[in-house]
Structures are given as structure tokens and as C-alpha cells.
Amino acid sequence: MKIAFFGLGTMGLPMAINLVKAGHQVTGFDKSIEQTKRLVAAGGLTSTSTSPAASEADVVISMLPDDATTRAAIVESGVIAELAFGAIHINMGTVSVALSRELTQLHRQHYGHYVAAPVLGRVNAAEVGQLNILAAGAADALLTIKPLFEVLGQRIWHFGEKPEQANVAKLAANFMIGSAIATMGEAVTLAAAYGVSKIDFMELVTSTVFDAPAYRNYGHAIARESFEPPGFKLALGLKDVKLAMSAAEEVNVPLLMASVLRDAHIDSLAHGEGDMDWAALSRAAARRAGQA
Structure with missing residues (x-):
């Protein structure tokens, strides 16, 4: 062709x-x-x-x-x-x-x-x-x-x-990925507060209960604080969360976690992390806990 x-x-x-x-x-x-x-x-x-x-x-x-x-x-x-x-x-x-x-x-x-x-x-x-x-x-x-x-x-x-059906499916999936990154950021921050190795903790969860590509790829980047070069920029993650929120509002579907997730992204952008990998969203959780 x-x-x-x-x-x-x-x-x-x-x-x-x-x-x-x-x-x-x-x-x-x-x-x-x-x-x-x-x-x-x-x-x-x-x-x-x-x-x-x-x-x-x-x-x-x-x-x-x-x-x-x-x-x-x-x-x-x-x-x-x-x-x-x-x-x-x-x-x-x-x-x-x-x-x-x-x-x-x-x-x-x-x-x-x-x-x-x-x-x-x-x-x-x-x-x-x-x-x-x-x-x-x-x-x-x-x-x-x-x-x-x-x-x-x-x-x-x-x-x-309808082409928009594929777009909604992708936005919903990216909303889940963003939520997973935010949750992993908080989880490793909790573990680190008690002296647990971030790398060891993430090896555990991504080899057992969360053995899936998104958790493995982003989780290992979070644990190792490996955010550059970006595979997918954090700023684009915020874009997709906002698009998911817009799509949800149109059909009156509440996304209760989305507002919190959006604000975590904005925190990261305010700290100049928008061009880093999406995994850098974990830094927001570390900052809130005084670990950054």
C-alpha cells in the first residue's frame, strides 16, 4: 500500500x-x-x-x-x-x-x-x-x-x-495506568519510610500479585528512580487523564480518583517533571512524605 x-x-x-x-x-x-x-x-x-x-x-x-x-x-x-x-x-x-x-x-x-x-x-x-x-x-x-x-x-x-469507542477504551486504559503509577508511588514511599528497599519491594509485588507489564515497567522505573529518557512523558499522562475526565463528564460517569490523579500530575508539572517519564509521578508522593 x-x-x-x-x-x-x-x-x-x-x-x-x-x-x-x-x-x-x-x-x-x-x-x-x-x-x-x-x-x-x-x-x-x-x-x-x-x-x-x-x-x-x-x-x-x-x-x-x-x-x-x-x-x-x-x-x-x-x-x-x-x-x-x-x-x-x-x-x-x-x-x-x-x-x-x-x-x-x-x-x-x-x-x-x-x-x-x-x-x-x-x-x-x-x-x-x-x-x-x-x-x-x-x-x-x-x-x-x-x-x-x-x-x-x-x-x-x-x-x-464508532471510532470514538476505541478512543474511550484507550483513555480508560491510560486512566488505569496513571492510577497504578500513583498508587505504586505511594506504596514504595510507605515501604521506604520503614527502611524497606524500594527495589526489593517492587521486585516482590511485580513478581506476585501485580505481575503485569504496566506494573513491571513503571514499578521498576519508580524503584530505581529511572525517569529519563522518557518512554511516555508525564505531561502526556496528564493530558490523557483530563481527556478521560472530559469523556466521563459528557455521559455522567463519576471518576472519583481522577481529580486526585490530575492534581498529582499538576504537582509534578509544577516541579518541572513534565518531560520526564510518566513514572516520575511517584516523586509527588515522595515529596508529600518529605522523602524527596
Whole structure:
């Protein structure tokens, strides 16, 4: 397939490279010239203009960090209007329900298809094509792009025909991850207050009652205070918590822990930790206990 790929960041670049390796023609776009050079070195293409690449693409994939960046790259740039009849846009970033609905409508107006397919997994999973892909959209569009998902992920999870359903599932999952990080931060702070090694404690819980990737990866980072380079920035964690709160408010679903979680993130941002790994949220708990 001919693919126009927007967003060659920490996650997007290895995803785009895997698609090139699978035999697809991938033209990448990113504000970082260095990232586009890395795609070209792997056999991909780049262009100074979105117009020819978008108009000739069978599929557009966007892997961008937030609503504003996605809107600028896909909507304000005019990419949607340039797409060929029946082309498919796969948005693999984590965006709001509102933007997902807007993109669905805009693509429909231009006789295209929109699929939401945010992912679970860090950069190491992206590099080896082992992401979990949360997908929602029209059944025929999902069938067409299934071969691309099989390159990028270890499993495809279908959540319905409305793209925003996949976005809500991702936001709910990230809300759980953020809650787990905050809880682990408080737990290791309690253990440390009694002279228990953070590393030993986290080895225990992640080998027994919380033997799961999110707990292992973030828990070990918390115990070792290993927050750089970031696999997923703390500031993006706050963005996702706020998006989950917004989605919940729309349908009158109380998220009682979300306000506390949001404020813990704001505490971290106030201390200049927004560009650190999400695990750095644990520092807020340490500060409250006088251990920082």
C-alpha cells in the first residue's frame, strides 16, 4: 500500500520503519528533519509537501501526541480534502472523543474513511511490532487495513464501528495506568519510610500479585528512580487523564480518583517533571512524605 505517515516521533518512527520493511511505500512527515532522515535511511520516503503524498495515498496514518497537533497536521493543512476517494485515515494517537467525532464527520464529507486505532505499548513494543491495537471504525475499512495492523501489533482489539469507542477504551486504559503509577508511588514511599528497599519491594509485588507489564515497567522505573529518557512523558499522562475526565463528564460517569490523579500530575508539572517519564509521578508522593 501507499502510506502517508504523519508523526515520526518515539513511537511513530519505528512503526513507519516496520511498514517499510513489510514492503509498503511509506512517505513520512515530521517537524524533525533528523527523524525523516532516519526513515529515508530505512527505505522510506519524505516530501516537502503533503499534497502529492496525501492525494496518492491509499492510507494516511497519524501518530501525533495530542488534539492540537493532530488538528494542525490533518485538518488545518487540508490533508483530508486532498485524499483520494475512499482513502482511509488511521489515527493511532490518543485524542479526545470530540476530535474523533469531528474527524469522522470530515472524512465522511470528503468520501473517505476514518478509523481510530490508538495503541498500548511502549517504544520497545513498537520496534518489534508487538503493540496492542485498539481499533474502531467501519468493518470494511478495518478489513482493508488489517494487514497493516498485523505488521504493527501482536493483537487487534475491536471496540465497535464508532471510532470514538476505541478512543474511550484507550483513555480508560491510560486512566488505569496513571492510577497504578500513583498508587505504586505511594506504596514504595510507605515501604521506604520503614527502611524497606524500594527495589526489593517492587521486585516482590511485580513478581506476585501485580505481575503485569504496566506494573513491571513503571514499578521498576519508580524503584530505581529511572525517569529519563522518557518512554511516555508525564505531561502526556496528564493530558490523557483530563481527556478521560472530559469523556466521563459528557455521559455522567463519576471518576472519583481522577481529580486526585490530575492534581498529582499538576504537582509534578509544577516541579518541572513534565518531560520526564510518566513514572516520575511517584516523586509527588515522595515529596508529600518529605522523602524527596
